[in-house]
Amino acid sequence: MTVPPYRPTTVRLGAAILAVLVALLIPAGPAWAHNTLRSAAPVQESTLSSAPTEIVLEFVERLDPTFTTIVLTDAAKRKIPTGDPVVGGAKGSVQVTEALPNGTYTVAYRVVSTDGHPVQGSYPFTVADPNSSAAPIVSTTTDAPSAAASVQDDDGPGAGVLVAGGALAVLVVVVGGLLWRRKARR
Known part of the structure; x- marks a missing residue:
């Protein structure tokens, strides 16, 4: 079975997204x-x-x-x-x-x-x-x-929740744009 060439990149991108989310959410915990x-x-x-x-x-x-x-x-x-x-x-x-x-x-x-x-x-x-x-x-x-x-x-929702939500929304838009751009190149 062959793995599509974009799969390793997608896995790395997913890991990077997870790392960014963890970095954003952990420091905001005490707030x-x-x-x-x-x-x-x-x-x-x-x-x-x-x-x-x-x-x-x-x-x-x-x-x-x-x-x-x-x-x-x-x-x-x-x-x-x-x-x-x-x-x-x-x-x-x-x-x-x-x-x-x-x-x-x-x-x-x-x-x-x-x-x-x-x-x-x-x-x-x-x-x-x-x-x-x-x-x-x-x-x-x-x-x-x-x-x-x-x-x-x-x-109300704390400032940390609002910042994390906003960061998550920006991250989703950026990842979606990168995936769309990659698909358009093919």
Whole structure:
């Protein structure tokens, strides 16, 4: 079986393209490493049989205590009093300073990644204590809490992703042009 003469060149060209992609993507890796929420207590969208006394958020990367904010609001979007955020490594917490009646609450956070990029989000949880005599807090507005229904990460695609995508597009056009030119010569 004979191998077409253009095959070794195509293999070398493919290897060169792969090498360029690896060179472009490997250094850009850390730029994509924005901090994300790993776990939360109370758990996101959970229903609790007793009100929490503390909100604990654990992130993938260390937190900067200076730029860590954790806020608790009720269904009427009123801020619930809490202590100042306490940060230790990748965990941030606040103490809830008053008893929470039954109802839906939202935990909102804003932290800064090690690369200096701010990350924020929010999530709801519900207190449904069967022994509570306090009336549940209900929303005074008619908007559905769709924006707070899941953790919101307001990051768009990072600059590294955009640069790598652009480089890949340019590379595809160049390789396509070279292959078309080679075919036209024959």
